[in-house]
Amino acid sequence: MPKKALESLTESMFYVLMAFRGGPKCGIDVAEFVEKKTDGLCKLGPATLYTILAKFETEKYIREIQVDGRKRTYEITDKGLVAYYDEVARLRRCLAHADSERGEQ
């Protein structure tokens, strides 16, 4: 039986995929990107970052492309892009629902 993919992305996971969508990055670059993008509202603790990267690598959402000493650089895969766009679509639907609810009131 194929391994079940991630059912949903947490906010941190979503931003990590967003970071990789912009190009290959190492873990610390990802954390900096997320903090900057969210104006510090979403910060990735090192254990959280490590776990997400490990999980994404297992799920083949990202792959390691370069190892420079102990610095590892990853890039997003097609599967990771699909997961990212699916999540964007889901969030857009949520927003649309919220907007339509506001219009009815």
Add this chain to the structure above:
Amino acid sequence: MGSEKRKRVFKMAPCPDYDIAGMEQWLADMAAQGYMLKRFFTNLIAVFEVQEPQNLRYGIATVSSNAFLVPDLDTSLDNLKDYCAAYGWNYITHRSIFCIFVTEDETALSLHTDSDIEAMTLEKVRRERRNNLILPIFWIVILSVQLIANGFWLAIAQLGSMYFLPLVLILVISLSNSTLELRHLHDVEKAVRDGRSITKNRNSKAYQMRSVLVLASLIILLVMTGVQYYNEKTGNGKIPFEHYTGDIPTLTIQDLVEGDIYISTDQSKYSNFVLQRTDLLIPVYIQFAQNGAVYEDGICQFSGGITVEYMETRIPWFARKIAEDYQKNDKNFWFDRINRYKELPLPDLGVDYAAAYEHLLPVFVLAEGNKVVYVYYHQSSGGVEMTMDEITQMYAESLK
């Protein structure tokens, strides 16, 4: 300077490794009292160095077990260390797969900033630990079924109640503790996911006592198994029949066949021996084997051997159960296709339980009151033929 030797203190962890919040708080409290964590000895004992009290923050994160088993192949611990170092967290040691970090920086970003991700790591730990339990449970069930089907009471008698009962107790304690931990781990995981703290409800004394009990049980089990294996291998406890000076409370070859000389044939160190022990449920247990020949007036009356297991149990019911199990065990012997178990007729012996059968050799088992005797014998030559009827009658009389 750094060369000065600092005092080391050993403390038992007050909570399991997966209780991340509990562990972090305990280590910070210890540091505030001047005890700095250095390493873990087993999964239970923390080794601290006595220093000036400090306000430190501790953080815990997991890596895969391969990071410790094959560090050359799995560099995940190095990755984690690097990420944590970038945020001001320094690696100290690990407790199972839980890596412990420390920082003096009060403003350093927490190791975990996403409770769902933290819960996900705990879920992985729970699944791994649950899977690790499946195989032992499978074997315990198989062995228990086998034991019950082929002689539960006999197993107690032969292993010795002082071995068997603690063995069962240890297995029950270990399994129930593992099950309890899995349930607790599930609760911790749920609490982390919901952003709740369960540390307040932690009963550290109960956890420590349970851990000590399990650890002590496992040590006892290992020692007992080692002793049992050693005894089995070396024949320790078995005394050569000729050297045995105690009473044998049942019949020997000399009692069965009249003669003036008995000569034993020592084919191996197991062919002529006596093994005696006492037990809580079986105060008298004696097993002996004799292989030899009885002569009268220089004529061989009997040449062959007997192996006897004789027991006096605390209660008669137990003796009968053991006798039934002897027969059941031989009947269900896995080598049965070659063994060809075949029951043999017996006269009325006037005892509580009597059975005779072929099981490679002629065998009989008798129980009367609290006594049970299990005998198999063979005769290769001799003037006196030992028939099953005669020999069982003699043993039946000796039991009364």
